[in-house]
Each structure stands twice: as C-alpha cells, then as structure tokens.
Amino acid sequence: MPKKRGRGRGQKTISSFFQERNHETPAPAADLTCAQETPAPAANPTHAQETPAPAANPTHAQETPAPATNPTHAQETPAANPTHAQETPAANLMMTSDHDEETPSGAADITMTPEQETPSDAAVLTPGQETSAADPTAIPANSVSAEEQAPPQKRRKKKKKKEEKEEEKQEPKKQQPVKKFSKGWLDRFKWLAYDGTLMYCKWCREQRRDSNLATGTDNFRLSSLERHLPTDAHTASMAVRAKGQGKIVRGMQSAALKRAKAVEAALRTVYWTVTEEVANRKYESLLQLQRLQGVQAVKDLNAGRNATHTSPTAFNDFLRCLNNVLERKVTREVRTSPFVAVGIDESTDRSSEKHMVVVIRYVRVPTAELVTTFLKCAKVEDGKAATIYQKTLDILQEYNIPLRKVLGLGMDGAAVMSSDLNGVTGLLHRDNPFTVAVHCVCHRLHLAAAQGTNGIPQMKSASLLVDSIYNYIMRSPNRLAEFKTLADVLGEDYIKLKHVFEIRWLSMGEAIDGVLRNHRALAVYTEEKAADGDPTAIGLHQQLTSYLPMALLHLLGDVLDVTNHLSRLFQYRDITFSSLSKELTECFNSLEAMRQVDGPKLERFRVGVEQSGNFRDTPIEMRVGRGGRQPLEALQDIRAAFLERLLENLHARFPQVELLEAMKIFDPASYPAAGDNLALVYWGRDEFNTLMDHYAQRKVTRDGNVCEKYIDQYACEGQFGAFKQAVAARFKGEERVDENGVAQFHYYRPNELFKKMFGGANADYQQIFSEVFKLMCCCLVVMVSNAEAERVFSCQNRIKTKTRTLLSIDQLDRLIRLSYARIPMADFDFAAAREDYLLAPRRL
Incomplete structure (x- = not known):
C-alpha cells in the first residue's frame, strides 16, 4: 500500500x-x-x-x-x-x-x-x-x-x-494489451489463429461454437488457451474435424492416384508411339481408340474438361519427360565410369541436313558391365575436321565428361576422321595423347573385299552380273510375278534377290547367295525370255550357263562367307580387341587355304559339273574365253590373283598393332594350360610391359602439354601375379550346353571375365585389384567397330521419313534415344517420368 x-x-x-x-x-x-x-x-x-x-x-x-x-x-x-x-x-x-x-x-x-x-x-x-x-x-x-x-x-x-x-x-x-501474443503458440496449438488484434480458435469458429475463443479475445495468456482445450465446444469441434479430415485425406489420395494413373497411361501411349517409330500425329487417334475401348485411365485425362492432353504440345511434354529419364540414367552411369570411349560418324538425312552422331562406351561400375549406347545426335554446318571435333567437345561438356576420361575413339576410314595430322584423330591427340583411335573393323573388311577385285576384269564382270540380274527381275513387277510363278512350278523356294550397296558391309555376300540359290529358276526364266528375242535375257542366260562366270560367283561366295562372318562378329555391341587377334588369324588362315583348296561352294559347283555337266539341273557349258584360254586354267589364275590381292589388302588394313595385341592378357582362352603354374608365372609379361609403356608413363602433347599417367606401374605389377592366379583357378570359364545338348567347356570372353570377377558378389575385387581393374577398364572401353553409330543412322532414317522432314534436331534426338534404347515397357521407369511431368502445374 x-x-x-x-x-x-x-x-x-x-x-x-x-x-x-x-x-x-x-x-x-x-x-x-x-x-x-x-x-x-x-x-x-x-x-x-x-x-x-x-x-x-x-x-x-x-x-x-x-x-x-x-x-x-x-x-x-x-x-x-x-x-x-x-x-x-x-x-x-x-x-x-x-x-x-x-x-x-x-x-x-x-x-x-x-x-x-x-x-x-x-x-x-x-x-x-x-x-x-x-x-x-x-x-x-x-x-x-x-x-x-x-x-x-x-x-x-x-x-x-x-x-x-x-x-x-x-x-x-x-490500446496496449496486457500481454503480447506469442507466435510460438501457433506451432503448439494447431487450432489457434491470430489476426493481429485478437486470437481465436479457428476450428470452433468454423463450426460456430459457443466459446470465448470462437469470437476472439485479446487476453493473451497461455492459461486461456490451456483452459480452452478441455471445453465441450472445442472437444466437439475436434471430433467433427477428425471425421471430416479422414474423408478429405482419402479423397485427396484417391484424386492423386487417379491423376497418376492417367498420366502414366498417356506416357505409355507416347512411349509405344515412339518406340514403334509411329508419327506423333497418330497420338490423338490412338488415345481416342483407347477411350472407345473403355480404358478408364485414358478417360481420366479429360478431368480438366478443357484440358484433353491430346495436342502436339502435350505429346512433346510427355516425350520430354520420357527422354529425361534415359538421359539422367546415362549421365549418372557415365559419371561413375573410370574411363569412356566415343564413336563418331556423320551423315546427311532426308532433308539434306548434315548430322553428327556420338555413341559412348562406358563401364557400369556396380555390376562391372560394359555398356555401349547412343549419346547425342547434333547438327553440324559442314563435314570439316575442326567442326566435327568442336561439336564433339561441346557434347562431352554438355554431359560433364572430361576429355581426359576419353581413352577410345571409334571412326570410319575417311581422312577427315582418321588423319593423325589435321583430322579428328590428330586434334584429339593434341589434347589427350592416351586416346586409342581405331578405324572400324567392319569398314576395313568391307573395303578390303570390295577393293580386292580391282585390276581383275573377270571378277568385276562377276560382280556386275549380280546387279544385272537384280535390275532385270526386281525392277519390273511383271517379270517378278512371272519369275515367282515359274519358281513355284519348278518346286524351287523363291529367295528374294538383293541389291548390292556400296555402303552396306554384307550386301554383296547376300546378293551373291540369292543368285546361287535361285540359279535354276533364273536359268529357265532367262531362257524363255531369250527365246522371245529379249537381248538382256540372252546375255544373262549365256553367263548363267557358262562355267567361268558361275565358278567365279561361287569363289566370291566362299570368300565373302569368311569376311562377312568376321564382320558380323565385330558388329556385336560389346566386342573387345582381345577377340580381334584370334578371329583375324582364323580369317587369314581360311583365305590362305583357298589358294590351294576350293571353298565349300566352289567345290560343290565344280564336282557337280565334272560329274554330270549340270548344276542344279541346269547344263553348264565350258566356253572358251578370249585368247583361247580354257575355263579351268583361267579359274586357277584368277583365283590366285584375287586371293593374293585380297590378303595384301587385309594385312595392310589390319597391321599388327602391338598395343592391341597386348590386351590378350585379359582373355582367359590365351592362358596356359591348367596346372602349369610355372608357365603362368612368366606368361603375359611382355604384353603387360607394353600396356605399362602406354598407360603408366607421362606423355607430352604436340603443343607441349604434359598429361599425367593413368596407372601406377609398381602397384599394378604387384597385383598382376595374384590376378592371373585367380583367373586360372576360378574365372577361366564354365561348362555350357551347346545346341545339340552336348556340354562343353566355354572360356569366358574378356567382358564376361570382367563381369564375373569384378561385379555382383565379387565387387570387393575392385578394391583388392584396384590398378588391374583400372587397366582392364582402359582396354575394354576401346571401340573395335563403329557399328553403333551406323545403327543410329539407320534409326534416324526410319524416323525421319519423307513425310516427317520438318522434325527439329532436338525432337529427332529425343525420338532416336527412346527408339534406339527399346527398353521393354514393363521395365521402363514410368513413375520417374510421371513425377517429372507433375512437377509443373497441370490442369489434370
């Protein structure tokens, strides 16, 4: 007081x-x-x-x-x-x-x-x-x-x-309140609201309860809030709200599920359209067909009333989300790969635009798998080496791939690509001298076989005979129909005649095989047409019934069987250079043997003519050639000259590259016999030192830049001995059952050895043999052939047809990526694409 x-x-x-x-x-x-x-x-x-x-x-x-x-x-x-x-x-x-x-x-x-x-x-x-x-x-x-x-x-x-x-x-x-309002109460009491003057219970206010906090109060005391909690009005509001909240949550979940199913249905429709290489203008009609078929998820696309999601813009949005899923996956795996290799090729599409394609080979580290896939399709202004190389650098930078990581380059034999001075290869070696540039094996085989006939007129005539028969029969619908009818009457199986393409590696062998298998029907048909006075038929029938031209066709068939087999082998996606040496050696040996011994096709023809004078029930005449030479004598001389020229061409295009030969240390088939431990200790030392000279030594570029080594030689030498012992003991191969049900021992190929030894449950070996693992990655990523780039261009030509020449390069790139990958629809990650699509505000 x-x-x-x-x-x-x-x-x-x-x-x-x-x-x-x-x-x-x-x-x-x-x-x-x-x-x-x-x-x-x-x-x-x-x-x-x-x-x-x-x-x-x-x-x-x-x-x-x-x-x-x-x-x-x-x-x-x-x-x-x-x-x-x-x-x-x-x-x-x-x-x-x-x-x-x-x-x-x-x-x-x-x-x-x-x-x-x-x-x-x-x-x-x-x-x-x-x-x-x-x-x-x-x-x-x-x-x-x-x-x-x-x-x-x-x-x-x-x-x-x-x-x-x-x-x-x-x-x-x-106007000053007795106490100030604490904003921390809003976090503690979820039902509390504050309008700047009064605090009130928003739940009680929503339900119009008779409560002091429903109308609001400026008595800012914590005790007032705590006294409000057990009141009947607030308890009733909580009960009603909890009941309604459950309905709202279930309703929202149901709406979200409905929306997700609708988006995934649209994504699957777009994915099917792209992978089947159907024009996107068919997308709307395909959705309409699904609605008529009662597909509820597609019907739910119209939930927004005014948003039907059938426009080209909607199609492109869905396509972009699908494309992002694949791009993110490749980018993520490439980033973790120790090293990569790229394959480059350029071509012109139907709209006369010059495009460049880049494919990439990398290591999927968790499973130790070798992956070769499409990376990018880009537009180039011209076909010059500097333009192609700069575009390649831009693409690598776009995917965050450092140039030092690129240890392999696949290309064709054009000078703009393969020149080590001013070509793409030379420009790349200025930045990274460790990169191994390889001229595509399949290109080399095709060029060697095609150029082997140069300077031998008879072999040229035999090749022209195949083209002449194709043009005479296949370019006339009437003649083709007559020929098929005749083959059916004769009881012969009609085999489609093939055209010879300069740019297709296997086309010559397939065209010759078609002529030989249809020989009887061709001879009879040209004979009938010759009787009617057709001059083309007269010339064709004369060559089809002459010994020398037919013998040369069989000789070409035998040679092309050998080279095409090697070409098919190296067109496999994950083939490695460790297989190159053995397969090339077998090819050379087979061609050398044909100098003295007939091949299977030529032998069958020669024996049939000598015994009966017929081939496939068609008489064969021994017509004397120009200069009076006998057909058998001429055949021997032509065969020797042709095989000589062919082998020289192959040896010139496949020199003994010491570095590539040294990669056989990762091929279990080349290891010493089981149990010979002494031989295993000394085996592979020379090849190992060759690889160390390339990958374990610093290099200086032409511009004077120093590039550090990739492998620690001393650490790798210490691990290589234990690596050989592990391969010989546990990872050399396994028993496999062949087509006839016979169990045989199968040696692992290098990529199989890589997966078995460093992937899955054996992933710890990546750390135990760390330097050997890096060395094996360096060798396996080197691209033997550039077949992947050719496949991409084939895909491009199927997509960009005459009616779709207005496709932009970005749109074409997305379409190629999805079509080329061809992931089964059940395995594609549509959930990731859906989440990507729903990130933007949509009327759905």
Missing part, C-alpha cells in the same frame, strides 16, 4: 468534506436524472472530458469499475475521484442549482502520493485558499488564474487544444 503524503495543518479530510456537503447541500442537486438532463459543469473547466469514469481506488484502476466516493450517493452519482478529475465527466464536487450561469468551483483538497499523481489543473490548495463550507460558491481571491481571466473564446480554444493533447497521450495507453 503506497504511503500517503501528510496533510497540512489547515487541510480537511475527504470524509469530513463530503459530510459537510451532505448536510448543507440539497440532495436534488446530485440527482442522476438531473445529470442526464442538464449537463453539470465540470469541477475543472479544462478537464470536462466525456470519458468513462475510472476506478476510485488507484490500486485497482485497471481491473474493476470504481465505486462512488460518497457511500450515500453510490447509486445516484458517478464516481468523483479527484485524483482523476481530468477523466471524469461532470463529476463536480460542488453542484449548483438549475440556473444556466456557470459558477467555478474550488478544487478539492486532496493529498496524493507520487504514484497517484496525474497531470491536472486542480492544484493542491493551501490553507489560505480553502473554500468555506457555508458558501460553496465563493471563490478565493488568489485562485483565479490568467487563463480564467482571458476572454471566453480564447479559453474555449485553449481548452479544446488541451483536451486533444490529453486524448493523444492517454489513448495509446488504453
């Missing part, structure tokens, strides 16, 4: 003052009804403000309404606490009569503590200023201030300004 200031000697107490008033002032003057009808003059003219009366007790001024100061007038007049005279309306301590004349009243003599003092014009009166109780209207002579002596108009203006200042000072105090 604050201590009160002592009274002056002549001052009266408040109680005695009001007691005198109660006895001497008439009661009607303080009637409440009079206060409502006629405004009572204020005790202090400067504080006659119309504001609610504060409490009489200063200690409870902010909590409870103030009772009347005089108990006898508690029910008749408002509180008249002189301490707050500036806030009380018409609470004059000295009431006047009903006259209109204003009579200033003397201020009450009240002593206030410092805590109770408020700004006021009612000063504490001294004993000489006391007002007589007998005459309450009397005014002391010295109590009139300068303000009261001023004219009434000025007093009113000053009074008004003073009131406005007091309101400005006091109003903010009234």
